[in-house]
Amino acid sequence: MSVIAIIATALLATAPVTSHQHAPHDLFAAQTSPVMSGPQLPYTGKFRIKKQDKFTLCIAKRESNLHWYSTNRANGYFGAFQFNDALKRGATWMMIPELTEWYGHKMAVRISAKLRKTEMHKWTPFYQHMAFDTILNWRGPGSGEKHWAGGRFACGRA
8 A cells, every 4th residue: 555545544534524424434435235315315515405306316317227336338427427537527626625625635636536537436426426416516506407418308407
């Protein structure tokens, strides 16, 4: 294990506790259930708007049949919300300010870089949901819903 990995693990283990559920210590931990449900929407940070949960679950149902670890290698879409690589990369940069609030800037940049190098279906549900809600509400409630327009069935408005 590299010195940076050891330091990162120690910093994550001593991250400050906040008033809401924040990022798990292991970025890519195996999950107990690959299928999501309402109570399993894990991110509760500043871009989460609970009244959008129905929309969020509808998108995940349409895109991946509610499976966190879904892949569509033929088209290059991954995870519950079927992010392509460009959208995933953008999300990792957008997540840095909130991660900075929890872990400090250096660790936030490291987490973001590690996520950027990893296919999204290998991310924990927390980070997939964080990325989705961050993009969905970046410029205000529902401002990013265009990224999930169309599909097999409509999900209404965020």
